[in-house]
Amino acid sequence: MTPTAGLSFKAIHYEQAMACPAAGLWFEVHAENYMVDGGPRLAMLETLRNRFPLSIHGVGLSLAGVDRPDNEHLARLKRLTDRFEPFLLSEHLAWSRHENISFPDLLPFPRTAEALEIIARNIDITQSALGRQILVENPSLYMKLEGHDWPESLFLAEIVKRTGCGLLIDVNNVFVSASNLGFNPISYLDALPQRVIGEIHLAGHSEDPLLGRGLLIDSHDAPISDEVWTLYDWLLARCGAERPPTLIERDDEIPEFAVLLAERDKAAVMMGGRLEAIDA
Amino acid sequence: MPDLATFQRDFAAALLANCQPAGPFRSLAFAVYRNSSARGAVEALRAAYPTVDMLVGEEMFTEVALDYRREYPLTGPVLSEYGGSFPGYLARQPWTCELPYLADVARLDGLWLQSFLARDANAMPRPFGGSSKIALHPTTSFTWLATPAMTIWQAHRDPWEIPELSPDWVEEGALFTRPGSCVHAELIDAAFHHLLVACAAPASAADIASAVTATFPHSDVAELLRRGIASGALVIQ
Numbered sequence: 001m002t003p004t005a006g007l008s009f010k011a012i013h014y015e016q017a018m019a020c021p022a023a024g025l026w027f028e029v030h031a032e033n034y035m036v037d038g039g040p041r042l043a044m045l046e047t048l049r050n051r052f053p054l055s056i057h058g059v060g061l062s063l064a065g066v067d068r069p070d071n072e073h074l075a076r077l078k079r080l081t082d083r084f085e086p087f088l089l090s091e092h093l094a095w096s097r098h099e100n101i102s103f104p105d106l107l108p109f110p111r112t113a114e115a116l117e118i119i120a121r122n123i124d125i126t127q128s129a130l131g132r133q134i135l136v137e138n139p140s141l142y143m144k145l146e147g148h149d150w151p152e153s154l155f156l157a158e159i160v161k162r163t164g165c166g167l168l169i170d171v172n173n174v175f176v177s178a179s180n181l182g183f184n185p186i187s188y189l190d191a192l193p194q195r196v197i198g199e200i201h202l203a204g205h206s207e208d209p210l211l212g213r214g215l216l217i218d219s220h221d222a223p224i225s226d227e228v229w230t231l232y233d234w235l236l237a238r239c240g241a242e243r244p245p246t247l248i249e250r251d252d253e254i255p256e257f258a259v260l261l262a263e264r265d266k267a268a269v270m271m272g273g274r275l276e277a278i279d280a
Numbered sequence: 281m282p283d284l285a286t287f288q289r290d291f292a293a294a295l296l297a298n299c300q301p302a303g304p305f306r307s308l309a310f311a312v313y314r315n316s317s318a319r320g321a322v323e324a325l326r327a328a329y330p331t332v333d334m335l336v337g338e339e340m341f342t343e344v345a346l347d348y349r350r351e352y353p354l355t356g357p358v359l360s361e362y363g364g365s366f367p368g369y370l371a372r373q374p375w376t377c378e379l380p381y382l383a384d385v386a387r388l389d390g391l392w393l394q395s396f397l398a399r400d401a402n403a404m405p406r407p408f409g410g411s412s413k414i415a416l417h418p419t420t421s422f423t424w425l426a427t428p429a430m431t432i433w434q435a436h437r438d439p440w441e442i443p444e445l446s447p448d449w450v451e452e453g454a455l456f457t458r459p460g461s462c463v464h465a466e467l468i469d470a471a472f473h474h475l476l477v478a479c480a481a482p483a484s485a486a487d488i489a490s491a492v493t494a495t496f497p498h499s500d501v502a503e504l505l506r507r508g509i510a511s512g513a514l515v516i517q
Contacts, residue, residue: 035358037399039419040461060357066285073357098292102354104320105313107291115284142309180309211308 003053003087003245005268007260010250014044016257018051024268026087028055028247035076045084055088055199055247056081060102063122063136064109065095074129081130088199088245090135090168091126093119093156106139110147111155116162123163135198136160137168140205140218141177152177153191166198171232172224172249176205176216185231194238202232202267203249221252224263233270243271296353321349324359329366329389331436335382344370360397364390384429385436388454391421395456395463406516413517414505415482419458420513422468422476430454430467437465459512466511471499475508482517 004024009017017027027048034045048054058077061069081089094106109115127134136159138152150158156167169192178185204222208215236243246267250260282290294305295317301310322345326333333341348369354362367390370376371383398419406412428447433454435445453468455476468476471492478491489501508514 032358033360036360036397039397039400039458041397043400043461062357066288070356076358095288096357098288100355101292101296102357103292103295103317104324104354104357104359105316107288107295107313109284110287112284118284142312143304143307144309146304208308208312215308215312217312 001053004271005246005248005264006053006055007264008247008249008251009045009048010254011041011044012254013257013260014048017048020257020261022261022265022268025264026053026055026245028057028088028249031056031058031077031080032060034080049084054084054086055090055245056084056086057137058089058091059104059106060096061091061122061126062095062097063091063126064093064107064115064119065097065122066118067097067099069122069125069129070097071129074126078130081132088135088168089130089132090137090199092137092139093152093159094139108139108141108143108145110145111150111152112147113149116150116155116158120159120162123159123165127163127165133164133166133198135166135168137170137201138173138177140170140173140180142180142215142217144181151183151188151191153188157191157193160193160196166196167192168199168201169197169235169244170201170203170249171235172201172203172205172228173218175225175228175231176218179213179216186234189231189235189238192238194235194240195242197235197239197244200232200235200244200246201249202228202246202263204228219252220249223259224248229266229270232267236270246271296350298350318346318349320359321354321362322346324354324362325349325366328360328363328393329386331389331433332366332370332382332386334436335379335385335432344373360393366390381427381429381432384425384427385433387423387425388429388433388456391423391454391456392463392465394421395419395458398458401515413482413484414479414488414509414514415517416476416479417457417459417512417515419463420456420476422453422455422473422513424451424453424470424473426451428452434465434467455511455513457511457513464511466513471496472504472507475501475504476513479508479514 003026006026006028009027009029060073092106096103174185174188202224203220204224205216206219206222207213208217248260248263294301295314322342325345326341352365367383367386370386376382401418428450430452431447453473455466455468457464474495475492478488492499492501
């Protein structure tokens with residue numbers, strides 16, 4: 001079965017997921033939630049993996065951190081990927097660790113020549129340790145930082161060139177960043193090296209309670225917005241015939257499985273055609 | 281433009297600052313990162329200590345968790361590993377003298393999680409024989425408490441029991457084990473606790489019996505062993 005559109009896996013939806021007959025369905029989990037010694041969490045993932053293709057999405061490698069990736073964390077990720085053999089493995093263009101302190105977030109940095117060297121080194125270390133390619137995801141950005149030498153899409157392209165990694169393009173992150181920082185999301189998508197996009201993420205966002213649409217938050221707690229669906233359609237058209245597997249992400253205000261499946265089915269249909277066909 | 285190390289040092293310091301950060305970190309946009317980092321730590325702690333959350337309420341738990349994070353920030357990205365020192369931290373807080381069982385309840389939440397995430401047993405159970413040794417199942421955790429915290433913990437994990445809760449102020453033991461996919465929680469007496477201690481290293485039934493009867497001469501060790509094996513807390517090697 002060729003994976004088409006997938007869902008982030010939620011344990012509360014386990015039974016519906018296992019019974020779901022949708023063609024091309026796959027699931028994604030956060031690596032760090034399964035870095036445990038044993039128990040029902042891993043057993044559930046094992047059963048899911050036996051039924052569906054699985055993607056593992058890391059949030060803890062801190063690829064844009066000045067320190068090298070933590071060896072112990074890499075070893076745990078390797079054990080997980082060896083056991084579950086995910087068809088996709090991804091991390092973020094962000095940092096989340098400074099010295100011995102971790103931040104459960106994906107933090108921004110100025111895209112300088114120095115940052116490029118450090119991130120390329122960290123991706124090389126990661127891919128060597130894991131013995132496979134990883135995909136690197138564009139983050140949601142909220143702050144205007146001084147000192148960028150590169151726009152993000154070209155920075156990602158240069159990282160791909162230097163390391164041989166692939167890209168995970170989160171279309172909602174592109175929309176949120178473009179809205180918050182005032183750039184054109186279409187130009188951003190057009191500047192990406194589309195041939196190396198190995199996965200697409202779609203998710204919902206929310207407005208800051210004080211600033212409204214002046215500050216969008218990548219909250220993963222709402223349906224995917226119309227603007228993000230439109231950008232997704234644009235990106236699919238740029239990807240040509242090889243359309244990357246697409247994931248519907250939802251981490252908060254989790255609705256019924258059928259609601260998420262409907263968004264997933266919409267993405268699956270769009271992967272086979274164009275948005276006009278969906279709305280017609 | 282500062283180098284990457286300096287930028288990340290300043291950014292990290294502003295994320296952890298107790299007061300409103302200055303300069304470029306004053307914006308509402310920076311507050312998104314500051315709030316997300318703090319919320320991530322608070323919710324990780326709440327997920328690990330749900331009974332403490334029920335006892336003190338959501339608002340107070342959030343305040344306590346933020347205070348705890350100032351002293352003990354996350355040191356790794358695996359959120360289920362955060363907060364191991366939280367029971368000891370609670371025990372040191374002056375305000376918990378009004379809830380003297382709270383730190384013990386936190387310890388029980390911690391033991392439940394330890395059992396839930398522990399490695400699975402490697403082998404199938406063996407029948408008991410002459411050379412058999414008895415050991416703790418890898419998912420077994422237990423403790424002895426100076427308060428009736430286990431009664432309180434169990435009542436809150438089963439909300440139907442809360443209206444009837446009026447525990448005697450006595451010491452209690454608690455046992456957690458996961459023979460299958462669910463954690464089994466049990467209130468245990470001192471003799472059973474002593475038996476579990478005697479099984480910390482694999483031991484023969486005779487050695488376990490000697491250890492238990494030395495302190496509890498009237499205890500029925502055979503029955504305690506049967507109970508331990510039946511619940512899955514003990515395994516025969």
